[in-house]
Amino acid sequence: MSAAPPARKRDGAATREAILAAAVVEFTEHGYARAGVRQIAERAGVTAMMINRYFGSKEGLFAQAVDRAFGPPTIVGDELAGLAHSLARTLAERTTPGAERLDPFLLLLRSASDPEAASIVRDGVETHVGARLAGLLGGSDADVRAQLGLALVAGTWLLRSVVGITALAAADNERLTEILADMLRPVTGEPDATPPPNAGPDGTEG
Template identity: 35%
Template sequence: MTGEAPRRRGRPSRTEREQGPGARTRILEAARAEFAERGYDKTSVRGIAKVAGVDAALVHHYFGSKDEVFAAAIEVSFEPATVIPAVLAEGPERVGERLARYFFAVWENPATRAPMLAVIRSAVTHEAAAKALRTFVLRRLLERVAGDLDVPNPKFRAELAASHMIGIAFARYVIKVEPLASVDQEEIVALVAPTLQRYLTEA
């Protein structure tokens, strides 16, 4: 017996702590890259740690399980804390257009598109991916937008808006249906915005 107190599971060693505050950011970046490239099923905490240049214990320390790393990596793409005020700032008029433009901008940006592709591809077969999609597209974003607009049945409206946008994203970015896959983003926004506006604001 050495008399030393046992270490908490997942607690980083002193060497790992000395990775500095940038370690968490590196882990998130590595997670986004790994999930995008390998999908949910083939990505492991050990693999994420290797890409980030840290010990797997440090990943567990910051995020816990693989599911939690996955959820954190997706949240970085959506940034709901900054997006929702911007979408709602000008009131209910044209909220559908602002929401559509934001949503498709996430998909058009290669850095944020990659983890979103991983989410949609994995959501069909993995509950963790489906939960992440529900949490960050529906509950963290659309339900809050609909709720702040003070309309009847805000959750149902949010679900309709989510199904509309996710369906288009799947057709455009995952299975790449033409001409939807190659049409200009603004053309999609112009056609989708009135439908989202109706879902979110009409009594």
């Protein structure tokens, strides 16, 4: 009788990563309240007990999933020069009907109203995208301006991509970029767009 094959060595890092990746998907699709630990475990190919072992609780796992979702840049880049236009262009492109979905915003939308999840979502936004934008802006009111900018970004995403408001959904990306950039310049502190040569008082060419 041949000897049984040796048991496969567990890879703790891989297991943790599988759980976290599954959690991001479940929380994004269903929100904090409706995402079940068992469903996350099943998606990750582990037991529910393993989730408690690696993350302590569903709340602890959610906090790590929020960090994972909001950590990488999606809309806010890392260059201050031309920031308003860059933000506007990226937002227009990423909210075009049929574009790849913005998972961090979906996670926020589906979980922020839950009392247990709200503070975690808030901390994730402020720690990652909020701090990234405020760091670019600088100044004593950078946090306020950054969060106003994020409000415009989130509102545009919600109405254009999720609700599908007609005018926004059908808007030409180039024109939408121009309008959004003009709205974002007071936030970024950049001067208004340079008018064309021989422009009249209203900004049109004379």
